[in-house]
Amino acid sequence: MNNNMDYLKKENNTKKLIRTELLYTPLLVIFPFVVGLILIFDWYTRGFIENRIGFESELILGLIIIIGNLVFDIPFLKSLIKQLTKKNKK
Amino acid sequence: MVKTVKEQIEDTKKMLKDTKEKINSLDFDAHWYRRVFHAFAASFLVYYLPPDVDWIKLLKLWVPPAIVIFAIILEVLRLKGVVSSDHFFGLRMYEKNRIGSYVFFAVGVLILLWAFPQPIAVPCILCACIADPLMGEIRHRFSEKHVYILGFLVCFFFFMIFWYNAGWFLMILASIIGAYGAVVGETKKFWWLDDDFMIQILPAVLLLILWFIGSYLGWILPTDVIIPGVMPNWP
Numbered sequence: 001m002n003n004n005m006d007y008l009k010k011e012n013n014t015k016k017l018i019r020t021e022l023l024y025t026p027l028l029v030i031f032p033f034v035v036g037l038i039l040i041f042d043w044y045t046r047g048f049i050e051n052r053i054g055f056e057s058e059l060i061l062g063l064i065i066i067i068g069n070l071v072f073d074i075p076f077l078k079s080l081i082k083q084l085t086k087k088n089k090k
Numbered sequence: 091m092v093k094t095v096k097e098q099i100e101d102t103k104k105m106l107k108d109t110k111e112k113i114n115s116l117d118f119d120a121h122w123y124r125r126v127f128h129a130f131a132a133s134f135l136v137y138y139l140p141p142d143v144d145w146i147k148l149l150k151l152w153v154p155p156a157i158v159i160f161a162i163i164l165e166v167l168r169l170k171g172v173v174s175s176d177h178f179f180g181l182r183m184y185e186k187n188r189i190g191s192y193v194f195f196a197v198g199v200l201i202l203l204w205a206f207p208q209p210i211a212v213p214c215i216l217c218a219c220i221a222d223p224l225m226g227e228i229r230h231r232f233s234e235k236h237v238y239i240l241g242f243l244v245c246f247f248f249f250m251i252f253w254y255n256a257g258w259f260l261m262i263l264a265s266i267i268g269a270y271g272a273v274v275g276e277t278k279k280f281w282w283l284d285d286d287f288m289i290q291i292l293p294a295v296l297l298l299i300l301w302f303i304g305s306y307l308g309w310i311l312p313t314d315v316i317i318p319g320v321m322p323n324w325p
Contacts, residue, residue, distance in 0.1 A: 028130045035133040042139065042319065057315040060251055061135065061212065068220035069129045076122035 025080070029073050036066035121230075125223040131195065132219035135212060137203055138316035154203055158196045165193045194284035198291055206294050207301060209256075209312040213248040214294045217272040221245050222289050225276055238273055245269035245293070256312040260304055267300060268293040 039062030047055025093101070137154065140146045167173040169189070175181060181190055195218065202211040225241040249268035253261045271293030276285050304311055 028126050032130055032133045035136045038136065038139065039316070046317070046319075054255075054313060054317060057252060057254075058317070061315060064216060064220065064248075065132045065135070068132060068216075069126075072122065072125040072129045072223060076126045079122055 029069075029077070032065050032069040036062040036069070038062075039065070125227065127192075128195075128219055128223040130219075131199065132216060134199055134203075135215060135316065138208060138212075138314075139319055141319045141321040143321050154200050158193075158200045161193050161196050165190055188282075189284075191284045191286045194287035195290075198287040198289075202290055202294055206298060208314040208316065209252050210294050210297045210301065212315045213245075213252045213268060214272070214290045214297075216248045217245050217268075217293065218286060218290045221248065221272060222276055222286065225273075234277075237277065241273045241276060242269045245272040249293075249297075252315050253312045255310075256304075257310040260300075260309050260311070264297055264300055267296050271296045 039058045043055045043059040221244045225237050228240050229237045246265045246269040249265040253264045272289050275288035275292035
């Protein structure tokens with residue numbers, strides 16, 4: 001791994017960092033899904049039901065936000081769960 | 091058996107201690123955390139959804155810069171050593187003595203939300219939020235050549251779908267220019283200017299020029315991506 005990929009956590013501050021940032025994890029994972037669903041719901045209520053054009057981009061944007069976040073959330077949560085279970089077994 | 095208040099307090103204390111120990115024992119993955127942080131920022135596009143009434147307009151005008159100013163102050167305090175870098179998970183080594191990427195990212199998003207038309211701002215923000223971590227992951231696993239090709243395709247897709255209601259010629263032209271700008275912005279690294287800023291602003295500036303040329307020549311320009319909601323009529 002080159003220098004660009006090195007993180008400050010290598011300076012023995014990992015524990016403090018984790019305590020601070022783990023708190024943000026639910027927000028980072030849940031909020032984008034809420035926003036994506038709001039956009040899809042808006043397309044459904046104002047665009048699909050009322051049969052108005054111009055709302056399709058909201059549907060696509062909602063899907064992009066949800067799928068785009070899923071792509072990164074899954075490996076992130078997997079690595080988190082893996083670490084949790086690994087430490088629990090020890 | 092009903093526990094006494096004292097026992098309940100003891101249990102809670104034990105639970106908190108266990109949780110703290112568990113968290114302390116984690117070797118958290120900063121790599122994926124950074125990627126998730128990028129993708130999360132796509133949520134800021136919700137900015138466009140609230141109705142355009144006076145008090146919401148005022149909020150739209152002041153809340154985003156307030157967040158950015160807070161980030162800048164935090165970063166200044168970190169660089170001066172007042173706030174320890176220990177509290178900034180996912181910072182890279184080269185960001186230790188330099189302004190963190192997240193500030194560049196926030197300033198880029200703010201400029202786009204404030205100063206650019208929606209059809210330019212939305213795909214540019216998506217490039218920074220989704221395409222940038224994807225390109226980072228491709229670089230991590232494959233070669234630089236793959237970054238250029240796949241990054242260009244992803245960005246091209248974003249620009250194309252949000253310019254679909256422009257004329258077809260403008261749609262293709264804007265997608266090529268936007269994707270090119272985003273890939274150049276992401277791949278050209280400067281110590282003093284972060285790629286998180288460049289990937290948003292470079293394609294946006296190029297497309298703004300195209301926008302002015304298009305409107306001067308009377309081309310059909312794209313309409314807004316997100317249509318603001320309507321304020322409900324309260325009884």
